[in-house]
Amino acid sequence: MTGFFYVCYKCNPMIIDTHCHLDLLTADDLYAELMPDRRYLTMSTGMENWQAVSTLARSSANIYAAFGIHPWFVCTQSDNVLSELSALIESDKPTAIGEIGLDFSASHSHSRHLQVQVFEQQLTLAADFKLPVSLHVVKAHEVMLALLKRYRPQGVVHSLGASIELARRYVDLGFKIGVNGIVLRDNARRYHQLVSYFGLDHIVLESDAPNIALPGAKTGHLHDIDRTIARIAELSGLQIDDVIAVSGHNAQQIFQFR
């Protein structure tokens, strides 16, 4: 059969928080901040919080789970942990594998070999289960890009603060860029440039709550995403409704929320 397929992303625009840590919010904050007309993709960081993330995703139709081992939490027992991760993906059918990646900054570079090994194993799981990934990448872009070229996952680079040239290499591999409250900081020049340069084509929204606090705040909140949206609208010269609609469409393309 031939013909067109027209996607009307404006019919049902929805704010999609593609990267948050709901298990780290207090129960009171969670109750007060979760909104029924938004979607939340909540990350895990290792075996210690997989169960909490699984319980959250089962508790509400608009909470979606990502399971993975964060590069800060790789350990030498990761082989056993990976077989548990595989079993959990099989049973829970999460939306993504995350938060995973590479962090070669000074405080984490001691584990770089182990990080690469565990990350590659998780990219294999992503391929086996046909799942997108949510990536944490710090000072490891060349190694990361080489691995993405080899394994070809789909996904998002969360909180990417890179040059336009570097971001372009991720975009060329089909990746979207996760933008959060850092874009509200006056000195976040790279983040501003990425939004101004790429417009909305390659951007998805995230709060990273409670980890990223807005300027002047002590902690991050889920509703910070509203101010992030307003700032993206300002930087890209677009309407707030368009930011919500297009970023939501981008997020849906990657994560296939059901």
Ligand SMILES: [Zn+2]
């Ligand atoms: Zn995160």
